[in-house]
Amino acid sequence: MTRLSFARMNALSPWMLTLCLLGPVLPAAGAASSSDEAPLLQAGSCSVEGLMAQIRQGLGSTSEAYKNYLRRLLNESAVLLPASELQAAFERETDPALAEHLAAALVARTERGLESSAMDAVARRALGDANPAVRAATVRALRRTGALERTGELYERLVRDSSPEVRQEAARNLIEDNREVYGGRDNRATDAAVMAAANSTDPQVTAQILGQLETGAVGAGAARKLEQLLRSDAPEIRGAAAMALGGVPASEMGSARESLLGMYRDETEPGVRKAILESVARLGFSSAVPELQRLRGVDPSLAPEIDAWIHVLGMNHQEWSLILREKQRLQQAR
Known part of the structure; x- marks a missing residue:
């Protein structure tokens, strides 16, 4: 089983996304940082549940580079995933870290010219979730995006959050x-x-x-x-x-x-x-x-x-x- 460097994994991203769309199962590929080894990344059929299972496992790694890579992979996959499934997964997720990943993927869809409702769903949860940790994580997913142009007076309400x-x-x-x-x-x-x-x-x-x-x-x-x-x-x-x-x-x-x-x-x-x-x-x-x-x-x-x-x-x-x-x-x- 071959372990790939992060540079190699990044180079393979478009190839992996194509396979994700077509649906074959690949041999496992992983990555290692200088201080520890990240879990093996299983590339399989392109589904929200499949990707979230990989990310849920990967968040246990102590490698920040690997976790960032998983987030990037989900964001790049967002355009291939069914919007309704992605939004449903986001709305039922209670773990702040995973909610942030899913929110970022929804934002990526809007940023790439797809449905604006994806950004709206993220804004609604940033304002209304009962868990402040989830609200904060959802707000982070909006950072360095075009949310300011699309969410009206969102930030005037967020700065008054409890x-x-x-x-x-x-x-x-x-x-x-x-x-x-x-x-x-x-x-x-x-x-x-x-x-x-x-x-x-x-x-x-x-x-x-x-x-x-x-x-x-x-x-x-x-x-x-x-x-x-x-x-x-x-x-x-x-x-x-x-x-x-x-x-x-x-x-x-x-x-x-x-x-x-x-x-x-x-x-x-x-x-x-x-x-x-x-x-x-x-x-x-x-x-x-x-x-x-x-x-x-x-x-x-x-x-x-x-x-x-x-x-x-x-x-x-x-x-x-x-x-x-x-x-x-x-x-x-x-």
């Missing part, structure tokens, strides 16, 4: 989808993330989303929402909203700058004030120097922070990443 785990998974989806799927350049993804963050009743979730969000494509409505969040009772939300406003597009810069400068004098938290200073610097580059100089006397304890920004902005770098790097170097040297 389970902290579900809320955290939803936040991670919004952050990673914004960056990895849309590259921070699609206002639909950015605006959906902002509105979900604003709708959350968990200050940590709101701050987590806004603090890591790329806002270069944010729309006017979402930008106004960020400005409103500058007045939140929670300092972590005010700081995250201030940081998010520093990355808005040119059309929103004037309003964002005015809101940040107006907030600085009333703010009492030093950490939030530092976030405001950074965003003012990011919005204006060298043109922000006069504004920063006018803020210098508001809080004498932050005068060194303002001086540091004025110093690095005076270097006339044209890339924010370079300005930020010089600022960090200056801090480390002190």
